[in-house]
Amino acid sequence: xxxxxxxxxAISILIYLLLDGFDLGxxxxxxxxxxxxxxxxxxxxxxxVWDGNETWLIVTGVILWGSFPLVYSMLLPALYxxxxxxxxxxxxxxxxxxxxxxASRSRWIWDVCFATGSFAxxxxxxxxxxxxxxxxxxxxxxxxxxxxxxxxxxxxxxGIGLCFGYALLGACWLVRKSEGPVRDMARRQIPPLAISVLxxxxxxxxxxxxxxxxxxxxxxxxxxxxVFPLIGAGAAAVLARSILNHDDYWPFHMVSLxxxxxxxxxxxxxxxxxxxxxxxxxxxxAPHASLAFMFWGAGxxVFPLMLLYMxxxxxxxxxxxxxxxxxx
Numbered sequence: 001x002x003x004x005x006x007x008x009x010a011i012s013i014l015i016y017l018l019l020d021g022f023d024l025g026x027x028x029x030x031x032x033x034x035x036x037x038x039x040x041x042x043x044x045x046x047x048x049v050w051d052g053n054e055t056w057l058i059v060t061g062v063i064l065w066g067s068f069p070l071v072y073s074m075l076l077p078a079l080y081x082x083x084x085x086x087x088x089x090x091x092x093x094x095x096x097x098x099x100x101x102x103a104s105r106s107r108w109i110w111d112v113c114f115a116t117g118s119f120a121x122x123x124x125x126x127x128x129x130x131x132x133x134x135x136x137x138x139x140x141x142x143x144x145x146x147x148x149x150x151x152x153x154x155x156x157x158x159g160i161g162l163c164f165g166y167a168l169l170g171a172c173w174l175v176r177k178s179e180g181p182v183r184d185m186a187r188r189q190i191p192p193l194a195i196s197v198l199x200x201x202x203x204x205x206x207x208x209x210x211x212x213x214x215x216x217x218x219x220x221x222x223x224x225x226x227v228f229p230l231i232g233a234g235a236a237a238v239l240a241r242s243i244l245n246h247d248d249y250w251p252f253h254m255v256s257l258x259x260x261x262x263x264x265x266x267x268x269x270x271x272x273x274x275x276x277x278x279x280x281x282x283x284x285x286a287p288h289a290s291l292a293f294m295f296w297g298a299g300x301x302v303f304p305l306m307l308l309y310m311x312x313x314x315x316x317x318x319x320x321x322x323x324x325x326x327x328x
Contacts, residue, residue: 074142154207194255
């Protein structure tokens, strides 16, 4: 039962990273263009799905709260500020998305808010991951790092890196869903973004190995763990080829595969810890009775229904998109 909820948590995080990742990326790229027609076309690619994508963040939080309450209670006090800023960013971009559709003279304000909210949410998500990977100070289950103990150079680097990653995912989504000038613009943005993301992943991996020697020994003793980095490298090669061939379909899937490989590498590096070298999965899990009780509701019905809804939604809105003007 514990492994079932670990798997569900991992799947929820991955789905959120990929789905909300690309629309956050589109939001950041949205702020880099001043063309009204391009902005409308960019929003048209995410208009049918953006609010549903954020649902998976709620699912992740609920699973963490219900199935691994110890981790939830330890991490939240340490990460109150980045969590609040992330949520404010998501709220800001959601409000801006709707308000700009009705505004005329003040539309530029909501455009700025949309891009700013996207960047704030992306940066804070990366910073939180960086802080957890680097290690947060705990004593007897209580966070002892102070208000800004999470804000380190490595956390900032991870925040910037995830912004590049989401922007790359967003550019590939635009290539897949758009045509004309927007697609051409996004295609030009992919190479520098891809190089930045790959450099960031190498830096993070090397840093994790250097700072946490048990990880280094684990990778040396279990060479099969290199399967995920190899998958990521293969996906990067296919991504490069697809861009050179002006392919619209494969870039998004290859970047998604790179995200999956990076997530798998990180998870295997710290397995079986949920908070690196502080709390293991077994220590963090709720009592078996609680896990079993949730299984018959959320696990057996809610989660499959959400997957079905997501699949049907993306199936219906497949193909090239139209302008966001019609999304009301």
